[in-house]
Every structure is written in structure tokens, then in C-alpha cells.
Amino acid sequence: MQNIIKDGAVLTADAWQLVRPDAEGQLSVPDEGDVIVPLAAWLAEPERWAARDGRVAVWLASDDEPAELADSLSRLELVAVDFPAFTDGRGYSIGRLLRERYGYRGELRAVGDVWQDHLHYLWQVGFDAFEIKDGKAVESALAALATFSERYQATFREPQPLFKRRST
Amino acid sequence: MYRYDEIDARIVRERVEQFRDQTRRFLAGELSEDEFRPLRLMNGLYIQRLAPMLRVAIPYGHLSSRQMRKLAEIARKYDKGYGHFTTRQNLQYNWPALESVPDILAELADVEMHAIQTSGNCVRNTTTDAFAGVAADEIIDPRPYCEIIRQWSTLHPEFAFLPRKFKIAVSGSEQDRAATWVHDIGLHVVRNEAGEVGFKVIVGGGLGRTPMIGEVIRDFLPTAHLLTYLDAVLRVYNRYGRRDNKYKARIKILVKAMTREGFAAKVEEEWSHLKDGPATLRCADVAHYASFFTDPAYEALEANPAEFTARLAEDVAFARWVERNTRLHKQAGYRSVVLSLKKTGVPPGDATAAQMDAVADWADRFGFGEIRVSHEQNLILPDVRERDLYDLWQLAKDAGFATPNVGFLTDIICCPGGDFCSLANAKSIPVAEAIQQRFDDFDYLHDIGDLELNMSGCMNACGHHHIGHIGILGVDKNGEEWYQVTLGGSQGSGATIGKVIGPSFARAQMPDVIEKILSVYVDSRHADEKFLDTVRRIGLDPFKERVYAKHH
Ligand code: HEM
Numbered sequence: 001m002q003n004i005i006k007d008g009a010v011l012t013a014d015a016w017q018l019v020r021p022d023a024e025g026q027l028s029v030p031d032e033g034d035v036i037v038p039l040a041a042w043l044a045e046p047e048r049w050a051a052r053d054g055r056v057a058v059w060l061a062s063d064d065e066p067a068e069l070a071d072s073l074s075r076l077e078l079v080a081v082d083f084p085a086f087t088d089g090r091g092y093s094i095g096r097l098l099r100e101r102y103g104y105r106g107e108l109r110a111v112g113d114v115w116q117d118h119l120h121y122l123w124q125v126g127f128d129a130f131e132i133k134d135g136k137a138v139e140s141a142l143a144a145l146a147t148f149s150e151r152y153q154a155t156f157r158e159p160q161p162l163f164k165r166r167s168t
Numbered sequence: 169m170y171r172y173d174e175i176d177a178r179i180v181r182e183r184v185e186q187f188r189d190q191t192r193r194f195l196a197g198e199l200s201e202d203e204f205r206p207l208r209l210m211n212g213l214y215i216q217r218l219a220p221m222l223r224v225a226i227p228y229g230h231l232s233s234r235q236m237r238k239l240a241e242i243a244r245k246y247d248k249g250y251g252h253f254t255t256r257q258n259l260q261y262n263w264p265a266l267e268s269v270p271d272i273l274a275e276l277a278d279v280e281m282h283a284i285q286t287s288g289n290c291v292r293n294t295t296t297d298a299f300a301g302v303a304a305d306e307i308i309d310p311r312p313y314c315e316i317i318r319q320w321s322t323l324h325p326e327f328a329f330l331p332r333k334f335k336i337a338v339s340g341s342e343q344d345r346a347a348t349w350v351h352d353i354g355l356h357v358v359r360n361e362a363g364e365v366g367f368k369v370i371v372g373g374g375l376g377r378t379p380m381i382g383e384v385i386r387d388f389l390p391t392a393h394l395l396t397y398l399d400a401v402l403r404v405y406n407r408y409g410r411r412d413n414k415y416k417a418r419i420k421i422l423v424k425a426m427t428r429e430g431f432a433a434k435v436e437e438e439w440s441h442l443k444d445g446p447a448t449l450r451c452a453d454v455a456h457y458a459s460f461f462t463d464p465a466y467e468a469l470e471a472n473p474a475e476f477t478a479r480l481a482e483d484v485a486f487a488r489w490v491e492r493n494t495r496l497h498k499q500a501g502y503r504s505v506v507l508s509l510k511k512t513g514v515p516p517g518d519a520t521a522a523q524m525d526a527v528a529d530w531a532d533r534f535g536f537g538e539i540r541v542s543h544e545q546n547l548i549l550p551d552v553r554e555r556d557l558y559d560l561w562q563l564a565k566d567a568g569f570a571t572p573n574v575g576f577l578t579d580i581i582c583c584p585g586g587d588f589c590s591l592a593n594a595k596s597i598p599v600a601e602a603i604q605q606r607f608d609d610f611d612y613l614h615d616i617g618d619l620e621l622n623m624s625g626c627m628n629a630c631g632h633h634h635i636g637h638i639g640i641l642g643v644d645k646n647g648e649e650w651y652q653v654t655l656g657g658s659q660g661s662g663a664t665i666g667k668v669i670g671p672s673f674a675r676a677q678m679p680d681v682i683e684k685i686l687s688v689y690v691d692s693r694h695a696d697e698k699f700l701d702t703v704r705r706i707g708l709d710p711f712k713e714r715v716y717a718k719h720h
């Protein structure tokens with residue numbers, strides 16, 4: 001795995017396999033290894049995932065409701081959020097909700113149409129891992145985390161908005 | 169005026185460098201057309217019919233003389249020597265080269281300006297009353313809040329990729345001069361029963377192909393909660409606004425689908441988690457931003473000094489200009505001056521570099537170095553001593569800035585239309601010009617009185633045709649340019665969407681059509697009744713009858 005950035009470095013090894021439903025909506029989950037399954041599957045078959053040998057994580061589509069995962073979060077070491085197109089900004093709100101409202105502290109991974117120009121914002125709202133889209137440079141994406149040295153808003157990374165840090 | 173500190177300046181510089189790199193990667197083929205488009209739009213860069221178009225943000229329409237000189241310099245150096253002031257209080261350059269845009273942005277950054285979020289599906293430039301701070305009916309000065317919103321919306325990490333563009337307008341006075349009812353969010357200052365100041369929050373207004381007047385989702389929002397509430401509205405929109413069809417992606421469609429009550433309840437639920445959070449404004453925070461907008465050092469003057477009233481008495485043309493193109497000021501002995509960008513034969517809103525420089529000089533010489541851009545596409549010198557008005561008028565006349573038509577029929581709001589815009593169905597500038605030529609008699613204009621004529625070259629409604637007392641819309645009929653007319657639209661507190669009077673017209677007919685409409689008004693009006701009021705009283709039928717009457 002050369003295309004995953006985590007905690008500000010390129011990962012050399014990553015065991016997770018993200019499973020998406022096929023064209024008929026069928027999900028074939030490998031028996032072995034660590035898998036990231038869709039939210040609907042996670043909620044539908046709790047016994048299956050509990051009984052499985054490998055580790056199980058969950059991914060959210062951009063129209064999934066993060067509240068539905070709230071009760072599971074303490075048991076998950078990785079949650080992924082899918083960006084079907086980089087212009088689909090719903091995942092940014094999902095990231096903040098998972099971190100700020102539901103208190104998730106594990107790995108939060110952005111997957112899908114994810115590349116250099118979005119990493120800075122994704123980091124701000126709480127993502128700490130990024131699977132860079134095929135064909136996009138990973139090194140320059142890593143550098144893009146530092147595009148801006150300041151920001152105005154209160155975010156997950158910077159809970160105090162700039163105006164507060166300014167006027168006191 | 170707001171002045172950048174080191175952090176504001178750094179953020180803008182970093183944005184310029186980010187865009188420079190994005191442009192470089194696009195030109196090197198590392199970013200595809202589809203990938204670059206949203207990135208460049210977020211920085212105000214369109215690719216137009218003839219050349220790229222760069223839209224520069226003029227936050228809430230405020231400019232210093234130094235900034236205006238820079239805009240003039242850029243117009244000369246990178247463009248064809250002029251720029252276009254828009255209905256959203258911004259400036260557009262029509263002819264910059266793609267490769268030079270990063271350099272233009274760097275020059276803008278030198279004078280604390282940028283093109284951040286002037287297009288794209290993100291929060292756009294916040295607009296307000298062009299007379300903010302000097303208007304006599306002001307409840308609070310909206311500018312500190314506009315700057316607070318500007319900073320909150322600038323590079324907001326959660327809301328960079330909304331379903332569609334998002335526009336916020338703020339009005340700080342009783343009378344709404346910021347069109348708050350036709351914005352995605354309109355914030356209208358109100359006082360509650362306890363005398364506290366807050367905002368009425370209006371959501372889901374907008375023009376474009378589905379024109380709508382907004383809905384009030386909160387009657388009173390205490391100012392301290394401004395940002396957390398905005399976060400809540402934007403989050404609901406970001407998550408639930410439609411993304412499958414760009415024509416149904418504005419927040420107005422979501423509000424309609426959820427109903428006003430349903431949408432308001434969803435926002436309140438979201439807000440209950442954010443309320444009183446770190447982004448709650450304290451008095452000290454508001455005071456910090458308000459400190460940039462204190463009154464300039466006005467002189468203690470008497471109103472209507474003798475040298476001014478003498479000139480008024482002896483020079484009719486001057487008196488006419490003062491009546492139409494100046495406004496009373498909260499400070500005795502001062503006026504706000506509207507410099508008309510609606511001279512016949514010049515596209516409405518266009519200004520040459522020489523004109524920009526001249527305005528900058530007058531702002532320094534007669535005022536406190538400040539200029540405003542109005543959403544009617546005129547320029548305003550907010551603080552001019554009455555005793556200087558005569559000198560200013562003469563200079564403005566020479567520079568083609570003193571057409572005494574502010575608020576008249578010929579003060580047309582008009583989009584660039586088919587001459588510049590690739591989305592246009594029809595040209596709009598030549599129609600505006602033909603109307604200005606037909607109605608060039610100031611006694612007639614004076615008799616007709618206040619009348620807003622707005623025109624757009626397609627249903628995107630950049631020229632706000634729906635809220636013109638008379639609206640003109642360019643339509644395409646089998647590849648030919650036709651024009652549809654609406655009557656009875658209005659901006660302001662009782663905003664209404666105009667109604668179509670019937671089948672559309674060919675371009676050459678338009679001055680005649682307007683003339684007939686005006687003749688119905690002249691025949692039907694009560695004493696002192698304004699055009700809009702007559703339309704509201706008698707309805708569309710008398711106008712239809714005359715306009716569509718068969719010739720004998
Ligand atoms: C020349 C290139 C331009 C292009 C390609 C363009 C494109 C568009 C489009 C596509 C829309 C409709 C969006 C929607 O309804 O969702 C729109 C709306 C609008 N544009 Fe432009 N525009 C241009 C120039 C201008 C200019 C010069 C002005 C100001 C004079 C302007 C001001 C506006 C305003 C105020 C609206 C909003 C109406 C609303 O509230 O929905 N645009 N523009």
C-alpha cells in the first residue's frame with residue numbers, strides 16, 4: 001500500500017480491504033483478513049461480524065446517517081467515509097459529526113475521489129487517514145496537508161475560532 | 169474599513185500560492201478539465217465565450233481608494249483597461265489570460281483583496297446595504313457582522329463543496345436595501361421587545377430559474393449566536409440539499425421540500441448541539457470588528473451651507489443631479505454621492521481604469537478615502553461635504569459619471585448577457601442602450617419618477633429581472649433572441665416576483681414596448697402614485713391590452 005497517508009506519513013503497509021457491493025448489490029466479504037464493510041451490512045448482521053476472525057471496520061456512504069453508527073464507535077478502530085466525487089462535500093460534515101458529536105477517536109479514513117487539493121480541509125474536520133485516488137501523486141498530497149497555516153473557524157483540529165484567539 | 173492583520177494577509181497569500189500551483193498543474197496536464205473547473209471557480213475564474221473571466225471579491229461592497237487604484241492598475245496591465253461592477257458588489261475582468269491570473273491574485277493580495285469564493289458551490293461574498301454606516305435609518309451598522317461572516321465563510325473546511333452556490337445578505341436598517349428576501353440566507357436586523365438587537369433569519373430566497381421569496385425560519389436570533397446558527401443552517405443544507413440535479417440544488421428547493429416548519433425544526437435540532445459553543449460571539453469579539461468601522465473624523469458643519477444652496481438655486485442641472493444622485497447623510501453638512509455607471513452607450517456597471525482612478529482621487533480629496541459599490545451597479549462616495557458637491561459634480565460630469573438618473577428608468581440593472589456570457593439566450597447590453605437612448609429626456613424621466621428596470625440575458629437572473637418593477641428576460645426562440653417582459657417585481661421589505669405580461673418581443677420592439685407600458689402608467693396613475701404602486705393597484709390587464717393591441 002503506497003497510496004495511504006496516515007498521521008502525516010505515507011503508510012508502507014495496510015491490511016484493510018474495503019468491500020463495496022457489486023452491480024447487483026451483493027456483498028462478497030473475504031473470509032480472511034481485515035475488512036471495511038458498508039454501514040447497512042454492519043447494522044444488519046452484528047453476529048456475523050462478531051464471530052469473524054479478522055478485524056472489521058465500517059465505511060459510510062455520503063448519504064449515510066452517522067448517528068446510526070454512534071453506538072458502535074467505541075468498538076471500531078477504523079471508520080471510512082466515501083467521497084464518490086470530490087465535489088460531494090457531505091463527508092466533511094460526517095467527519096465533524098463523528099469526531100465532535102459522537103466522540104469517535106479511532107482512525108477516520110477518507111476514501112474515493114480523494115487527492116491533494118482536499119486533504120487540508122479533510123484534516124481540519126477530523127480525518128487522519130487518506131486513501132489517495134489511483135493516478136494521483138501521494139507525496140504532493142502529503143505536502144498539501146500544510147497548505148494553510150491558519151484558519152478562521154472552529155474545527156475539530158482547532159476548537160477555538162480565530163476571532164477568539166485574536167481579541168483576548 | 170477592515171484592515172488585515174498578519175494572519176489575514178498570510179491566509180490570502182497561502183491561497184494565492186495554492187491557486188498558482190493548481191494552475192500550474194492544470195497547464196501541465198496533471199489536473200483534468202473536470203478536476204480544475206471546481207477549483208478555479210472557487211477562485212472566481214470562469215472560462216467564458218471570449219476569454220477567461222475573473223471575479224474579484226469586494227467584501228460587502230467596500231473599497232479604499234488604494235484598492236480602487238489597484239483595480240485600475242490591473243485593468244490596464246492584464247485586461248483591456250476596464251472592469252465591470254456586478255449586482256453582487258464584485259468586480260469582473262473580462263479579458264485576463266489564464267496564465268496571468270495567479271499574478272493578478274498576488275497583486276490583489278498586496279492591497280488586502282482576493283477572489284476567494286467568488287464563484288463555485290460555496291459561500292459567496294456577503295453583501296449588504298451600500299449605505300451601511302451612513303444611512304439615517306440604520307438600527308445597527310451591519311459591517312462588523314459582514315466581516316465576521318466573511319471570515320467565518322472564508323475557506324470554511326466543512327462547507328467548501330456545497331450542493332450549490334450560497335449567498336448571504338445582511339441588512340442593518342429598517343428599510344431593506346440588501347435584497348435579504350432573495351438570498352439563500354437573508355439576515356435582517358431587528359429589535360425584540362426587550363430592546364435587544366438580533367437578526368430575523370430568512371432562508372431560501374433566490375432568483376435564477378425558480379425565483380422565490382425566502383421564508384423566515386427564526387424571528388429573532390441574538391447576535392451572539394450568529395455563527396453557530398449559520399453553521400447549523402449550512403450543515404443541514406450540506407447534508408440534505410439535492411446533489412443529483414443542479415437545477416434543484418439550491419437551498420430554496422430543500423426548504424420547499426421540507427416545508428418552512430420542517431426545515432426550521434431541523435436547523436433548531438442541529439443548532440441545539442452547536443449553540444453556546446466556541447464560535448459564540450462575545451461582546452469583545454464584536455467590539456474588535458466594530459472598531460474598524462467607527463465614524464471618520466467628520467467636521468461639525470451646518471446643513472445646507474450658503475455656497476451650496478446658492479449653487480442649487482442658480483444651476484438647474486446641478487440641482488437635478490443633487491436631487492437624484494445624492495442622499496441625505498446622518499451627519500449634518502454631508503451627503504452620500506452616487507456616481508452613475510449608467511451613462512447611455514456604456515454597458516451598465518462598466519468602468520474604465522481612468523474612471524476608477526478618478527473615483528479614487530475624489531474619495532481622497534472630498535471624503536475619507538472610501539468608496540462603495542452598490543448592487544444597482546453604481547459607485548458611491550459615502551461622505552462628501554455639501555459645500556464640495558458643486559466641485560465634485562463638475563469633475564464627475566467630465567468623467568461621464570454624473571448622469572442624473574439614479575433610481576430612474578435608465579438606471580438599468582443589467583447582466584453582461586450575450587456579448588460576454590456563454591450561457592446567454594440573448595444580448596442584454598444593446599437592449600439597455602436602446603432604452604436609454606429612447607428615454608434620454610430628463611423631464612420625462614423625472615415625470616415617470618422612481619422605476620427600477622432590470623434585465624438578464626437568461627433565466628439565471630444575474631440581472632435580477634424578477635425583482636425589477638419592469639423586468640426583461642432574454643429567451644431563445646428557435647435560435648433567435650427574444651425578450652420576455654415582467655411587471656410588478658420589487659426588492660426591499662415587501663419583495664415580490666414580477667409577473668409575465670405575455671408573449672415575448674423582438675429586440676427592435678423593446679423601446680416601444682417600454683413606452684407603451686409607461687403610457688398606461690401615465691394615463692392611470694393617481695397623483696404622486698409611483699409606477700410600482702400603479703401596477704399593484706390596476707393589475708396587468710391594462711398593460712397587456714395596450715402592449716398587445718392590434719394596429720389598425
Ligand atoms: C459572465 C459570466 C457569468 C456567468 C457564466 C454567470 C453564471 C450564473 C449562473 C449559472 C447563475 C444561476 C445559478 C443558479 O441559479 O443556481 C447566475 C446567477 C447569478 N449571477 Fe451570474 N453569471 C455571470 C455573470 C454575472 C454578473 C456580471 C453578475 C452581476 C451583474 C452576476 C450576478 C449573479 C446573480 C446576482 C445571480 C443570482 C441569482 C440568484 O439569486 O439565484 N453574474 N450566474
Ligand code: SF4
Pocket residue numbers: 583584585586589590591592593624625626627628629630631
Ligand atoms: S443572466 Fe444569463 S446571460 Fe446574464 S450573465 Fe447571467 S448567465 Fe449570463
